[in-house]
Amino acid sequence: MIMSIRPSQRGAQDAYIWLPSKSGEYTAKTGYHISRALKDPPAETQQTSINWNADIWLGHFSLKIKLFLWKILQKALPTCENLLNRGHFDNTCCIHCGELETTEHLFFRCKFAQKVWSLAPFGKNLDLSSISFEASINVLKRLVCLPPIRISSGPLFPWICWTIWTARNYRIF
């Protein structure tokens, strides 16, 4: 656990911060919820059903991002795989590495995406290499985002996906 701690890249002073609360101060309420979660952890990678209201439509991110996630989950994002399934055979290769560009490849399995995720300020290291995008929502929404971006568990993952997508489009066009 100590080895997984990621020190500040800007040389900030160490401080005690309770990540589950927005203020960074410990509260009995958040402590209770954490102890319950540790006692009975959810099967993160097994759960694949999306709670559309809680996970997408009521999420604390912009409408643009909500529609973006909806498109990904409905296989409506024009990735090469989705275009291939609709009869467009022009190009099926990932712009970064040349492999077949599936949704999971683009956002998680491509070396480019893995580098982006490894640099994100999350409280633990991620391994998204073997799960579907739908299943990843249940993992990503629980990630604690470390300072200086935010103290509490913020929805950083949709923005990372958005950035991976726009970087891909900039490179293509």
Ligand SMILES: [Zn+2]
């Ligand atoms: Zn790739």
